[in-house]
Amino acid sequence: MACLVLRAVGLRRVAVEDPGYSDWVAVDKAGLQRVPIPVDEHGIDVDQLIATGAEGALITPSHQFPIGGVLSASRRQRLVRWLAQHDGYVLEDDYDAEFRYDQAPVGALQGLAADRVIYAGTASKTLAPALRIGWLVVPPELVRPMDAELRRWKEGSPRIEQDALAHLLQTGAYDRHLRKMRRIYRGRRKHLLDCLAAELPELEIEGMAAGLHVTLRLPFELTRADETQIVSGLRERGLATEGLGRYSQTAEGPRRLFVGYGRITDSAIASSVRLLAKAVRAAQRHEVGP
Template sequence: MRSALADYLGRVRGLVADPSHIFITSGFAEGRALACVVMRAVGLRRVAVEDPGYSDWVALDKAGLQRVPIPVDEQGIDVDQLIAMGAEGALITPSHQFPIGGVLSAGRRQRLVRWIEQHDGYVLEDDYDAEFRYDQASVGALQGLAADRVIYAGTASKTLAPALRIGWLVVPPELVRPMDAELRRWKEGSPRIEQDALAHLLQTGAYDRHLRKMPANLP
């Protein structure tokens, strides 16, 4: 499953994805909660969130992180204000901002990458619906620009079905050990049969064919 995901994400989303850096979760909610706990464990305290953005930040609060709301416009999150507010990390939707719908501009992406690299920060990238951008050309994932500083989160909830409860995190090398320890503390593992089925779809190209057919079935 992890090898199949690494190949797919590298080809389709431009990720730098080593299979040993991929963790399978039961969906984005669990992935977000794990990422928040690990961010706190490695020393982050103040984490920027998009405003407007998610309305449910229980996982971030439970992890002991302080939320720093940052305004969003048509170019995505205001990176200059994020830096000025003293944030140490961020949780963002750069490829399709939720709920406004914009894309983090190239200039702001570069600014954000420079900042996290210079200050040893981390960003959780929620790539929740990158396969379904019909209003413009698909934009590569932020993780491809800063694999050592971006935690990438994806799921099969929108492409296949939420009931599968399959998600994934692609984690920077320095966070692999703390993420592994945290995940083992949380649970014994994710369902194997569903993982094998999804891996088969990815490896045979059936997943790609399914995605190409999806627009015709959308209302």
């Protein structure tokens, strides 16, 4: 919906993070052209974004997906200035801000530029992706076009589930659930990192202590083909990981694996990490020959 509205108000080219969330159907269907911009540990490269002449951007400033950086204060300021000067728009995809384990989350970008940022939240990480419930905070100028777009969505949004979520919010049960899940995920994440440190000490862990996945930077010598081999080998053994290839529009940068811990049981972590270590070692041996 946000993409259709951005197209309707005249945007044509929008910057997207590379690597980034790769569900591009909505962007492409809206007729927006994607301009991939590199990211690092401080989020999207705002100078490059500005230099491309894009008219807007779809970004994850609080916890870059999938690398895990937070958009730095200086980049935020440059982005906000640029938005004001060029009447651009940003879609702020705040998909997992509820889960920060070491410190309080940074404030939303939307708070710095409420007239230029569409803020998007979701219940997919806090409750379940299958619920299909999310929410938008929309700049005043876009409320009308967004409302018009919403009316075109004949199937609407699930009503009973929305009422149930409202009930959870009103009774405080949602907050209690978040506090409980934060504690569980923090512990699970620590256990996962401990196992990784024991089995694969040479792998660098990237990104914030946040969300429901960790990013592992693979040893330098591993190629994209090795990354693919590791991911598919693990899949055959029932372990779902993703590689950078799934999220990157270019072949550049170090190889990476993304390991989700939202659904794994604590007791399965150690044996899963041992499988992961075996797969990485096998790929390394393949690289240097038998």
